[in-house]
Amino acid sequence: MIKEIRIHFRKCGQVKYISHLDLMRTMTRAVRRAGIPVWYTEGFNKHPYLTFAAPLSLGVEGLSESMDIKLIQDIDMEDIVSGLNSVLPSGLEVYSAGTPVMKAGDIDKAVYRLTFPVKPKDFAAFLEQDSITVEKRTKKGGQRLIELKPFIEQGAISQKDDGSTVMEVTLPCSSTQTINPLLIVSACKNYFADKGQQHIFCDVLRLDLLDGQGNSFK
């Protein structure tokens, strides 16, 4: 038997500094340590078959990350959750396992929470610019100017107790179009750097992945 299972987990804290490739290695080893009976790829370099939906950029935390495994023996979903959690390094935490409802290709958008260490008033000035552009490296090695304004004007702004600004924003995250939240971060950084503020470090947290109808990815 081969049974596909979708595992949801959080990637928070210091593990945000590990890349997607590092995460895959870490999860592969966790699956092995937990002794979960998974299907291994055939061929020269056999390894447990793991796939991840929508990789996170280095430095970004995530609250609803997912990976799929293939079971070759039936085991209790609760045992997968507790088994993995007992062997995962701190910062990675599994909270559910179950049969996949959607296809990875159904993912259409991602919801992010960005925290900027600036006052909402100043942040509003950044948002009110006629155009918010940032350079993006293209796959061919060139540079392309991206207009971010249409993507972020719908963002919900609030203020944190420490005075910093929080924006929750939904960005495209599909096979045809993806906007990396770090582009907003660098646009913001550039804007404040021009104003003489050099120390803008923003926290980025992915809250959820959504399908075209706005349902959470399951």
Added chain:
Amino acid sequence: MGYGLEDLFRLVQKPGRYTGGELNSIIKKKEEIEVRFAFCFPDLYEVGMSHLGMKLLYGLLNERQDIWCERAFMPDTDMEILMRENNIKLFSLESRDEINTFDFIGFTLQYELSYTAVLNMLELSGLPLNAADRQDTHPLVIGGGPCVCNPEPVADFFDLFALGEGEEVTLEIIDLYRRHKSKGYNKAAFLVEAAQIEGVYVPSLYRPSYNPDGTIESMTPLNGAPPKVRKRIIKDLDTSYYPDKFVVPFIDIVHDRAMSEIFRGCIRGCRFCQAGFIYRPVREKSPETINSQSRALCESTGYEEFSLSSLSTGDYSQIERLLPMLLDWAEKQQTNISLPSLRIDGFSEELVEKLNVLRRSGLTFAPEAGTQRLRDAINKNISQEEILETTRKAFSSGWTGVKLYFMMGLPTETMEDVAGIAALGQKIVDCYYANPDKPKGKGVNVSLSVSCFVPKPFTPFQWEPQDTAEILEQKQKHLRNSITTRKITLHSHDPSTSFLEGVFARGDRRLCRVIQEAFDRGCKRDAWSEHFNLNTWLDVMADLEIEPAFYANRRREYDEILPWDHLDYGITKSFLINENRNAHQSITTPHCRIDCSGCGAAVWKGGVCIDKRD
């Protein structure tokens, strides 16, 4: 306003090198700790984390409830610049505390070109570089690893060195420190007493004097320090500590796998090889111990691969009993066993087949020299026929590539020997095409990797002059011209790094000034080829009137006092002299299991020295 450490993580390449938090890394409560120990590896995280000795001592020290051993590595250039700009001191990965607040800073000295990195890490910690300038409130800076068999070029920077295997002596040093700390710690008094521990070398307690020709006249021990410091060994590896957990890095490191140490020492006695002498005598672990340790490690790490670690795994006397034991569970758990090229001729068909099912690590040989005469001179007892026989077998079971390691600049080497490297490569190419079952449409690739020989202390070649860079370049050219087929790929090493390595390997205390001055002029990553700058070193030595050829390219007399003569690695000088003479007459010496050659390591009455011979 400067950046904090967290900010730096967002600015550097591969922050995973600095964040810590890996699986199996150890966090303790500071208030429950008596002794804090920073294990420092003077190279990048990826290199240091691949090192077995560090994993071993990390586990061993942390077994003790009163000790917290943490790790620190050399930051990469981008991180270092940011740390210096923002006045962030070198910190440990576990607690992120500055290591200058620790009790001990322990460096492992694995290669000579890491010496300036040691100074850099001390400077990044905000500590005085010279031991004499560090006070009672500063951490003790201690060193271990193979280079401490001649630590004289870095003697000024260390408070003490631990010679030989560190498991027991490190704990003895720490226990003595605790006793001193409880009754009012004074560094000088501590060091005098520490020098009485076997295996502890306190360089400040030895005063060198020099002859007019620059050689050493004497090395005088002070304050009751022993005239000779003997290295430590662990006699029984079956009962000694071995970690059942490794820290599992998030980022990809050089050797990212579980490792089981199967024996220490080497029976061979290849005359160029320092490791073959300084780790004597050969002591094996039982297959049962190796099996259970390997299995525990794989289960606690989840590693998909593990390797058997030793100087010459094919010489493990019970390999044929061990491998089936390992394969039994490794196959079920889909774990690969990575083996270096063994002398597979002795293996059963079934075993060879089973190993082939697992991942192939590549077929490699180390003939080290191109002709039988030179192989005899260096006591590398592998014949051309053995190499060809094994490659023939490998080719007939489908291999298409072979990698061979050689050294250039070996004592007694001639241009004929150099051309012999190419000739051996050619014979292997011919051997491939002579095989009737060779895979269709596939060519063979024979890779020749040729490094430059560096004479090392405690080897029979410790008196030999190292070839100059000019001679090595001529030899390299001759070798290139001797290769006539494109089936052979040649990789040659840069003679200039080997030259500096040669200076340090047999250097004395007068080189401390050179290393410090070169460091002040910006040399701090000499082990990384892109940062290595020989010219700076040559300028420094010229300015300080130090002649590098005196250390690297000079033939020593047998009766000269060598900078490491007050250190005792069990190998007697008379044995080494005898071996040196044999080398010049191309007389080979049998390995330890055939016959005892009386090297001196039998003083420990352990391992192969007391085993029954075949």
